[in-house]
Amino acid sequence: TAEIWDVVIVGAGLSGLSAAHLLRKRDAKLKILVLEGKDRVGGRTVSYEIPAANGADLWDFGGQWVTSPQTHIMELIKELGLEVYPQFNTGKKVLHVGGPTS
Known part of the structure; x- marks a missing residue:
């Protein structure tokens, strides 16, 4: 049926x-x-844990991520009890994956 x-x-x-x-x-x-x-699940939001010099770090690889100015989605995240991680858009941290950097 x-x-x-x-x-x-x-x-x-x-x-x-x-x-x-x-x-x-x-x-x-x-x-x-x-x-x-x-x-x-998650669509265009995806993070992977990748080893770094100071241990493992989470890196965003999706075409979209959630930040604090997105108040509606942040309220939903809080309501669902989901964990969030700080996002940084300044600094000098670089992820080098198998190719030359300039």
Whole structure:
């Protein structure tokens, strides 16, 4: 037998997961299916732990990241109890991966 869903969300990035969360808050009885083509959730936000001289550091590799001026998503992060890491846009830290640097 085929399952029947009230809502089908395509994509488990920030928008898709936020939509599922907000819909579930609005009506806990909704049957929601989130489809994702990759083997992970998060969409364009992705960080990897890479060894560095001072130990392991998290590096953002996605095309998008979340910063404190994005108040709506920061409120959602707090509501969900997710961990955040400081972001820096100044300094001299460089990640060199298998090629020359200039």
